[in-house]
Amino acid sequence: MRMPGEAHAVVRRTHQERVLRALRERGALSRGEIADAVGLSRTTISEITRDLLRDGAVVVVDTDAAQRAGSGRPAERLALDPDSGQxxxxxxxxxxxxxxxxxxxxxxxxxxxxxxxxxxxxxxxxxxxxxxxxxxxxxxxxxxxxxxxxxxxxxxxxxxxxxxxxxxxxxxxxxxxxxxxxxxxxxxxxxxxxxxxxxxxxxxLAEALAGDADAENLLYVRLSDGVGGALVIGGRIVAGATGLAGELGHVTVVPGGARCRCGKDGCLETVASVPAVLAACRERGADVGSLDDLARSRDPVVERVLRDTATALGRALGAVAMVFNPAEVVIGGEIARLAPVLVEQVAETAGRELFPWVAAKPRVRCARLADxxxxxxxxxxxxxxxxxxxxxxxxxxxxxxxx
Amino acid sequence: MRMPGEAHAVVRRTHQERVLRALRERGALSRGEIADAVGLSRTTISEITRDLLRDGAVVVVDTDAAQRAGSGRPAERLALDPDSGQxxxxxxxxxxxxxxxxxxxxxxxxxxxxxxxxxxxxxxxxxxxxxxxxxxxxxxxxxxxxxxxxxxxxxxxxxxxxxxxxxxxxxxxxxxxxxxxxxxxxxxxxxxxxxxxxxxxxxxLAEALAGDADAENLLYVRLSDGVGGALVIGGRIVAGATGLAGELGHVTVVPGGARCRCGKDGCLETVASVPAVLAACRERGADVGSLDDLARSRDPVVERVLRDTATALGRALGAVAMVFNPAEVVIGGEIARLAPVLVEQVAETAGRELFPWVAAKPRVRCARLADxxxxxxxxxxxxxxxxxxxxxxxxxxxxxxxx
CATH class of the missing domain: 3.30.420.40 (ATPase, nucleotide binding domain)
Incomplete structure (x- = not known):
């Protein structure tokens, strides 16, 4: 007997959200106006607004007495409570x-x-x-x-x-x-x-919603202290069978390469994390602030390091994108912000790993949202x-x- | 006004399915017995059974006249129509x-x-x-x-x-x-x-349902004339942003390798399809029938070819599994059936590409279903x-x- 309760809860939440949406779009409304706006019965609307008032999501703001021509009892007008954190x-x-x-x-x-x-x-x-x-x-x-x-x-x-x-x-x-x-x-x-x-x-998920309207399929990678990743498919976060989905930073990109803190060798994180990139640029005194300037001024060491990083990252992203076919690949974290040249190079490499026609290529972009x-x-x-x-x-x- | 219709349709289908399930599990039932079994009102059950009778999904098999003690009108008993292809x-x-x-x-x-x-x-x-x-x-x-x-x-x-x-x-x-x-x-x-x-x-999807109960997250690869692939996540097929998801066969495994029919170079398909494997074993006269025998009898050429194939496939599967964390990796197609030794080797290679703890490792198995x-x-x-x-x-x- 699990289903009836669930089906009922689904319908109730849907109704609630339609009422809230009507109030958001149109401002204060009487119960009658809400019923007309959302196409539900007055009885149903009374129940829903009772719950919303009880929960503090909406408040009574005034009555329609001023606008009324007839003689009936004035109707309360309801609005979202702007002071309610929900x-x-x-x-x-x-x-x-x-x-x-x-x-x-x-x-x-x-x-x-x-x-x-x-x-x-x-x-x-x-x-x-x-x-x-x-x-x-x-x-x-x-x-x-x-x-x-x-x-x-x-x-x-x-x-x-x-x-x-x-x-x-x-x-x-x-x-x-x-x-x-x-x-x-x-x-x-x-x-x-x-x-x-x-x-x-x-x-x-936030980047998927902040991106273009059809970016419900998104591959995300964050280059930071480590290299994190995540997938959004059909607008939903992918957790994986045991909660480990998204670990793009631990895909092997250099077989037999440097030992990673996860215990494997040659993980993407060992070449594309902020500490790994800065360590490789150490001789030029690069820090997170000077990285893009050094790259743009064509410092040969910094250029090479960023190109190697972009190649490793682009190949890993390309392989994964071949299997997931995302609309967008989003690169976040400090390096993406500080060395946007990297994003261009990743897009180029990843593109070569994909079918040679347009529909197969995701947009590759920097993260849009901040912290x-x-x-x-x-x-x-x-x-x-x-x-x-x-x-x-x-x-x-x-x-x-x-x- | 799109939602009310949808919500209603969802509820109606749910009710229909609960009625069908009750009939499947318990055999013929009267409308009253169905109502008791699924916890819906008699009125709702009357509407649902009317639709199911109209669609030919259920039939009237008899009445409960024989079992009745009281004097009321005998109730019809309904059952699934076994002759109805639905x-x-x-x-x-x-x-x-x-x-x-x-x-x-x-x-x-x-x-x-x-x-x-x-x-x-x-x-x-x-x-x-x-x-x-x-x-x-x-x-x-x-x-x-x-x-x-x-x-x-x-x-x-x-x-x-x-x-x-x-x-x-x-x-x-x-x-x-x-x-x-x-x-x-x-x-x-x-x-x-x-x-x-x-x-x-x-x-x-069929393999996910034929597998163990928690295999709703599955990575599938088929080694046949080409190399096909597919993902099931949360029990759903992944289509991708432009319908291209699953193309594991076209992940690059040999940078600068042989030209693939897709136009790229060094795709997995160029080393792991049936024609590619047989071509590499040509000097030993291997065909699909003799492949596993030759491998088991430790023919050095066939052993090497299968090991190379398994390594390429295992690495590609391992990288994808790191990002998507499936419960199972299923290998289908002729080669998997004819050279099960390949599946063992793929499991070993893919396992090394994943975090060195148990929850990170998917089960790797041959496809269970036939054609x-x-x-x-x-x-x-x-x-x-x-x-x-x-x-x-x-x-x-x-x-x-x-x-």
């Missing part, structure tokens, strides 16, 4: 937490970040996040009485249990620390349901949990955001 | 068509095949399929009065328009022939809705179109089939 997106990186808050209409109404040390344990990270959320709420006059959901991005594979024998530090400094109760801590504090996933996956990407993607994942809205453009609110 | 799966290969027919309860009730020449045009192929379907229907006393759907597998990328500039023969002899109206021909003949996709993708795989997968894809049943084990009927 969704929380949280991204725990290695050295900072970012938070984005969306209201009932899926509009992002506040966001911010707070650093911590990369040796900070989970109690401290969670405390930092709670303080940040309180501060953002106070600044904007937001309250969190009726959170619909919380999305939390973390580093490393998810679920954690998928990599029980990963060597210490294999997925960066924050990974080894226990984070098994981060969801419980948030659920208890806010009384809302929580989803947890890898923050690079959330960033990829908020993980928190925004966590929000998008929450919005997308409504199965009937999955294919609806309405679930792509990221477009409206300042990057 | 779903057609069709697989147009390069040199034959295969058909599988399922009844309303998703049980496969008939299947068969018919050869044609690989130069046969689409009118001939379609005629061959229609004749085969008529013959199977006559033999089993099946009728096709109320088909719920038809799934058609074809060779080459789908949609066809995704590869407009593919060189002649890039995807095998059948691909260049126009097949744009195959769906129209079937829709007109049977008055049912049609889905069309690549037949390797359908085979992969029916494409037609069975087309059926499974039809069954899976019901969104609320997607995650339900009930939608995995392939398990019950003789391979």
């Amino acid at each position: 969704f929380l997106g949280v991204d725990f990186g290695h050295r900072r937490v970012r938070v984005a808050i969306a209201d009932a209409s899926h509009e992002v109404v506040a966001s911010g970040g707070q650093p911590y040390s990369d040796s900070a344990g989970w109690p401290e990270r969670i405390r930092t996040a709670f303080d940040l959320i309180d501060r953002l709420g106070d600044e904007r006059g937001l309250h969190f009485r009726a959170l619909h959901g919380i999305g939390i991005g973390v580093t490393g594979p998810h679920p954690r249990s998928s990599a029980p024998h990963a060597p210490e530090g294999a997925f960066g400094p924050g990974f080894a620390a226990a984070r098994d109760d981060v969801d419980v801590a948030f659920a208890e504090r806010f009384g809302a349901s929580v989803i947890v996933d890898n923050n690079t996956r959330f960033a990829a 908020d990407d993980g928190a925004l993607g966590a929000l998008a994942a929450l919005f997308r949990r409504s199965p009937l809205l999955t294919d609806h453009p309405e679930t792509a609110p990221i477009r409206a955001l300042p990057a | 779903f057609l799966g069709v697989d147009f290969g390069h040199r034959r068509v295969r058909v599988a027919i399922a009844d309303a309860s998703h049980e496969v009730v008939a299947s068969g095949g018919q050869p044609y020449s690989d130069s046969a045009g689409w009118p001939e192929r379609i005629r061959t399929a229609f004749d085969l379907i008529d013959r199977l229907g006559d033999e089993r006393g099946l009728h096709f009065r109320a088909l719920h759907g038809i799934g058609i597998g074809v060779t080459g990328p789908h949609p066809r328009s995704s590869a407009p500039h593919a060189p002649e023969g890039a995807f095998g002899p059948g691909f260049a022939a126009a097949r744009d109206d195959v769906d129209v021909a079937f829709a007109e003949r049977f008055g049912a809705s049609v889905i069309v996709d690549n037949n390797t993708r359908f085979a992969a 029916d795989d494409g037609a069975l997968g087309a059926l499974a894809a039809l069954f899976r179109r019901s969104p609320l049943l997607t995650d339900h084990p009930e939608t995995a009927p392939i398990r019950a089939l003789p391979a």
Whole structure:
């Protein structure tokens, strides 16, 4: 007897979202006007608005007494409550937490970040996040009485249990620390349901929504302290059979090459991470700030290093793109921002690995979103949990955001 | 106003499927018994059974007069109509068509095949399929009065328009022939809705359902005249942004290697297709029949060729599996059947390309299904179109089939 409850919940959520959308698009409406706008019965609308009022998603703003010609009882007019934080997106990186808050209409109404040390344990990270959320709420006059959901991005594979024998530090400094109760801590504090996933996956989902309309199939790679990756297929994050999907950084690109922190040899991460690229450019004194200048001024060492990196990355991305056929390949992380020449070279190499006709070639581009990407993607994942809205453009609110 | 219709259709299909499942599991039932079994109102059950009777999916078998103690009017008892073919799966290969027919309860009730020449045009192929379907229907006393759907597998990328500039023969002899109206021909003949996709993708879906219960994430490769591939993620076929997903055969494995029929150099297909393997073993007079014997008797040339093939294939599969984290990697096609030693070697190589812990390693196995795989997968894809049943084990009927 599992299905009837589920089918009912699907229909109810769909109805709720149609009412919220009508209020977002048209502003304050009476219950009768809502019923006409969404094509549901007055009885159904009464039930839905009762729940939305109870949850603090909408408020009564006035009555239609002023506009009324007739003599009947004035009807209340309802509107979205702009002061109600309804969704929380949280991204725990290695050295900072970012938070984005969306209201009932899926509009992002506040966001911010707070650093911590990369040796900070989970109690401290969670405390930092709670303080940040309180501060953002106070600044904007937001309250969190009726959170619909919380999305939390973390580093490393998810679920954690998928990599029980990963060597210490294999997925960066924050990974080894226990984070098994981060969801419980948030659920208890806010009384809302929580989803947890890898923050690079959330960033990829945010990029898919921030990109062109048909970029629901996207391959994402982030060149940072390590090399992370993620896939979005049909607008959904791919987790894989054991939560390990997306580990593009550990595809072998140099058979028998340098030992990687994961325990394998010659992984993409050993040639394309920020530390690997800077180490290879050491003799030119390159740092993250001077990399693109050195490349553009045709410094031969830096040029060669970036070309080798681009070749390794382009081949790996090309092979994966041959199998996944994404609409876009997005390159994020510091290097992509600081050495855009790399992106051009990757596009060229990856293109040669693909069928020699146009429909086979994805667009290759730099990431568009800034450090908020993980928190925004966590929000998008929450919005997308409504199965009937999955294919609806309405679930792509990221477009409206300042990057 | 698109949503209400959709939501309603989802709920109606879900209800229909629950009624069909109850009849499949319990045999003949009265409307009252059905209502109790599935937890829906008598009114709703009356509407659903009216539609199912109209469509020929169920029939009235008797009344409960014999068992009744009271004096009321005897109730009709309904059962699935075993003589009703409700779903057609069709697989147009390069040199034959295969058909599988399922009844309303998703049980496969008939299947068969018919050869044609690989130069046969689409009118001939379609005629061959229609004749085969008529013959199977006559033999089993099946009728096709109320088909719920038809799934058609074809060779080459789908949609066809995704590869407009593919060189002649890039995807095998059948691909260049126009097949744009195959769906129209079937829709007109049977008055049912049609889905069309690549037949390797359908085979992969069938293998996912024929495999272990958690193999909803599967990477499939077929070593045949060419090398085809397909991905199943979360129980769904991956088509890609332009219908080109799965082309594992055209991942570069030998940079600067032999020219492939697709126009690129050093594709996996140039070393792992049946013709490529046999050509490399030519000096030992190997054919598809003697390949495994020669390998097992440690013929040095054949051993080396198979090892090289396994290494190339294992590396490509390992790289893709690192990004997509499948539960299973399935190797199909003649070579996998004829030289199982290859599968062992591929598993070893692919395993080395993956994280050195157990949860990161997919099971690598031979395909379990025979030549029916494409037609069975087309059926499974039809069954899976019901969104609320997607995650339900009930939608995995392939398990019950003789391979």
